[in-house]
Amino acid sequence: MPELAAELLECERNGRVLFSGLGFSLQPGQILMLEGRNGSGKTSLLRILCGIRLPDAGLVSWGGEDIFKLGPDYHEHVSYVGHRDGVKQDLTPRENLRIARAMGKPNPDVEIEDVLEFFDLYDLDDVPTRTLSAGQQRRLALGRLLVTRATLWLLDEPFTSLDRHGIDRFEKLMQEHGEAGGMVALTTHHRVALPDTKRINLSS
Amino acid sequence: MSDLSLRSAFAVLLKRDLVLAYRRRAEIANPLLFFILITALFPLGLGSNKPMLQAVGPGVIWVAALLAALLSLDGMFRSDFEDGSLEQLMLSSHPVSLLVVAKISAHWLVTGLPLVVVAPLLGVLLSLPGDAIAVLVLTLLLGTPILSLIGAVGVALTVGLRRGGIILSLLVLPLYVPVLIFASDAVSTAAAGIPITAQLYIIGAMLVLALSLAPLATAASLRVSLS
Structure with missing residues (x-):
């Protein structure tokens, strides 16, 4: 590497x-x-x-x-999580992760469900991200790290x-x-x- | 493999922007409403003087389309810039200039295409003859993508500025003028029953030029705006 x-x-x-x-x-x-x-x-x-x-x-x-x-x-x-979360407020957590996955090299070993589960967002996967708390939004942004092979x-x-x-x-x-x-x-x-x-x- | 994933990235991004536009449809409807209102006010202001309406009609519709396009431009990258999605886009493992095409396409589908769809009605309102209305739709179909493409370069350059609106207009409007001249001329010429192949070819050439250069320029401008 x-x-x-x-x-x-x-x-x-x-x-x-x-x-x-x-x-x-x-x-x-x-x-x-x-x-x-x-x-x-x-x-x-x-x-x-x-x-x-x-x-x-x-x-x-x-x-x-x-x-x-x-x-x-x-x-x-490379996977970057900056000051600004880079998540779309009007999309659901699942949609956000799906986009992040498509923008990079998708990691075939990791399912989006697993990432949502890992970051305790599974029950919130069908509400707009804007309704999530700041900490939950941050966890979603960090979830991006796992969906690609960066x-x-x-x-x-x-x-x-x-x-x-x-x-x-x-x-x-x-x-x-x-x-x-x-x-x-x-x-x-x-x-x-x-x-x-x-x-x-x-x-x- | 990489070809396939690029195609899926393109499709995902296009779909993302369309879904986002649908979820904030009230904002998106603004430019369309503006286009309809401006054009609809002219017959009221000028009275039912049919020859005069016919004479100014093509110009009025095209000027309104130009301003509506200008009004819609700022939204193209603004929210992505503010929430950090634009940084993520620049860090994609796909060429940015191609991803930008997905965004511009979504922008045109949401703001340009509706103008083309309502234009025949407005043509009737300004009592344009049937042939001229057909040409009007054709010029809008060729011309509005040019407006989105050129506009994307301007927005990409000004997205980092706090009050980029005025600079954006000054930057983009001069580049819109050739489209305006040839398109409204095509419609008036068609209304007079004269062939308009020359104008259509020129607008077509402008579209090809914009399509091949604007995505590269937009990607480069975004890079400058973000650094």
Whole structure:
């Protein structure tokens, strides 16, 4: 499985340099925590790693190739859950997951029913998402990670509005994903109880 | 395999937008209502002066169609941008320019096609002759997809701006003008009983050009707007 590498990344916002000369690599099985104060560029870095945002300098590569050249060939390995949930409020959870599945490389081993079950959304699968609570909507967004065969999970504050039980469950899921050879890069202010995570602090 | 999954992604996205439009049909009906009202007010304002109505009719209907299309544009990517679905679309493992075609098609089916359907009634209201009404429908059928395609590029460029509405109009309207000129000219010419093949070919050529270039431009613009 290819590795994700960043070299000499620089990001500027509103004329201020958020970070520069940033380099790291993420191997299969690793979990990377991006830390830093508010406004230190964690979200921007994640968006650069996704390929949504261009770095002001530097390069992100996947298996040695520039992700901007790879385009869709890179995106089939990536699943991103950002600040904005990316779920359609007027559609039901099931419809939302079906769309997410079709947009990427569908994972044939996982049924949408199982994902709804896992995230405790099974009884709510026929109501519009807008009637769900914030925590339930977040769980639906995280459910997207399972319906495709993406190996690299990029997560921006995934624990926001999750309850204790949901947090434990999702930590376990990340750990299993890592053990199966997947990669996770996440930002969070929450203390994560995961063993051997790699950490990068953008404030220092 | 990948061909098949691309086709299914296209179909899923098209269906998604149609379902969403159906669930908020009140909003979608707005441009259509606007189109009908504007056109219906002209005979009231101008009186029952039949030759005059016939003379201005094609232009009036096409101007109203243009403004209705402009009114409907903002919805094309706005809600997707706000709820993060657009980011997900850009991160799809399928080419964005093709997925964008699904969105534009849905937009046309929901906002363009209804204009084509009600146009004959409005033609009668403006006392256009039968031949001219047939040509009116034909030009709308060829022309409204161009409006959606060109509009998509404009919306993609302005979706990241808080008040993109005015810039969008300034950006898109000049590009709509050729369609307006040739289409309304075709209808008036047909009303006078003169052949209109030339105008139809030109509108057809514009459609082909828009269809081949607009999706690429839209995908590139979305990338700029999101970064």
